Amino acid sequence: MKDAVLIITAVVLTLAAAGAIVRIAVGPSLLDRVLASDVLLGIVGAALAIDMAVNRHLNNLFLLVALTLIGFIGSVTVARFVSDRRGQANDS
Amino acid sequence: MSRKPISLRTELPLLIWLVIVWGALWRDFSPGNLLFGALIALVVARIFYLPPVELSGRFNVLRAVPFALVFLAKVVAASFQVIYLAVVKGPKVVNAVVEVPLRSHSDLMVTATGHVLSLIPGSLVVEVDRSTSTLYIHGLDIRDEADAARLRKEVQDTEAGLIRIMGTKAELEALEAETATASRKGATP
Amino acid sequence: MTPEAGGVDAVIDAVTAVFLVLGALMSLTATIGLLRFPDLMSRMHAATKPQVLGLFLLLAAIGLQMRQWWVWPVLVVAWIFQLLTVPVSAHMVGRAGYRTKHLHPELLSVDELEAVVRRSAAEQEGSGTGPASAAGPAEDPELDDVLGLGEAGDGALRGAAGQNLDDRGDGRGDQGEGKG
Structure with missing residues (x-):
């Protein structure tokens, strides 16, 4: 069962990551890409968690905690940058 | 920079949360470790001053x-x-x-x-x-x-x-x- | 080693397997939403909500597999961190998206913010003829807002308040206070 779970989750996560990468490549705007890369980060976190649960170790637990804590800073930064630039463009 | 003094009561939820995180990250909830964590939480809350969150004082x-x-x-x-x-x-x-x-x-x-x-x-x-x-x-x-x-x-x-x-x-x-x-x-x- | 213990272990393993597969499917859901939804805002719903549930399921699976009590506090802390941070980033991206006209108006049935934005823009144009009043207020709240971000996780949502609408009411005055 362990192998079956590993295979299923690996396939699902691979599909998910591929889709997110497609959205990063296609995404009409910068914000779409940021959103998709956020999802990609979540998928990496999910892969770490699944590895820990299946193989019963906790090597990456604190990496996961750090991911959930600071993962949002990137998208917030980009969101601010985007709104600032557009705002100035509209004003001038 | 003028600082409004914060009473310990308004700071208490923040301190408790910091101690819980400290204990969780050290994987150790022994009294000694928690006490040390509380000390560090106090110091951190004093040095890295944040505007106090105004709580209503009741929690049901x-x-x-x-x-x-x-x-x-x-x-x-x-x-x-x-x-x-x-x-x-x-x-x-x-x-x-x-x-x-x-x-x-x-x-x-x-x-x-x-x-x-x-x-x-x-x-x-x-x-x-x-x-x-x-x-x-x-x-x-x-x-x-x-x-x-x-x-x-x-x-x-x-x-x-x-x-x-x-x-x-x-x-x-x-x-x-x-x-x-x-x-x-x-x-x- | 008793038969009961073996049975319990099997049940826990089965539950873990279900949680793992569901958690992985949540990531896939987010991706499907990203690819299928037409505009940025609905994609944002897809990107944020399944991630929270997915992480919850995966963390629960870790907790079930590792039979050590001290794992649970770490997992709870990790999930609470995610609960606190996900709405902040979603709000910031959504706000930037709305301002930069990433919204497709034809996909909206009701848009009550648009009227407010237009009214505030009109007021700004009307009052903007005075000396220096146009440039000054446009800059300051922006700066305050950046500072407001640094306060805390919650500060982002709070600091974001009233920026767009700063020329209505006393939003700007409010923003200055509370930083001490």
Whole structure:
């Protein structure tokens, strides 16, 4: 069962990551890409968690905690940058 | 930089949270470690000064537990709603931005309501007007005015639940009066 | 080693397997939403909500597999961190998206923010003819808002308040206070 779970989750996560990468490549705007890369980060976190649960170790637990804590800073930064630039463009 | 002195009481939730994180990260909840963590939490809270969060001073555990359970159920429902809409509706989904005035004017309550709303099905906070404490909410799959009204009611119910848990006495009384008149209105016709 | 213990272990393993597969499917859901939804805002719903549930399921699976009590506090802390941070980033991206007109108006049935934005823009144009009043207020709240971000996780949502609508009411005055 362990192998079956590993295979299923690996396939699902691979599909998910591929889709997110497609959205990063296609995404009409910068914000779409940021959103998709956020999802990609979540998928990496999910892969770490699944590895820990299946193989019963906790090597990456604190990496996961750090991911959930600071993962949002990137998208917030980009969101601010985007709104600032557009705002100035509209004003001038 | 003028600093308002913060009483230990208003700081207590922050300190407790910091000690819990300390214990969790050290994987050690022995009294000695927790005491050391509390010391560090105090020092950190003094050095890295943050504007105090104004708490109302009351917290109703009996209301909080059901609210948390309903919240968890709604988090689950939110994911399945997204699956359903993504697969069935896809590109044809229709949304709305709805203006919802809140009862409370405290920052904590507006923030908490916004956070909860962002996690339950079909709503996302787009903009906050702090001076009038109005939330502008992006609702997924809102096709007409009836759906928008439902979303508005959902938002205000969420805020009512949060006020019952940790609102100030004045907010709670206003809420009780409001529900009393509403139920009387509902009973008479 | 008793038969009961073996049975319990099997049940826990089965529950773990279900949680793992569901958690992975949540990531896939987010991706499907990203690919299928038509505009940025609905994609944002798809990107945020399944991630929270997905992480919850995966963390629960870790907790079930590792039979050590001290794992649970770490997992709870991790999930609470996510609960606090996800709405902040979603709100910031959504707000930027709305301002930069990433919203497709034809996909909206109701838009009550648009009227407010237009009214505030009109007021700004009307009052903007005075000396220096146009440039000054446009800059300051922006700066305050950046500072407001640094306060705390919650500060982002709070600092974001009233920026767009700063020329209505006393939003700007409110923003200055509370930083001490």
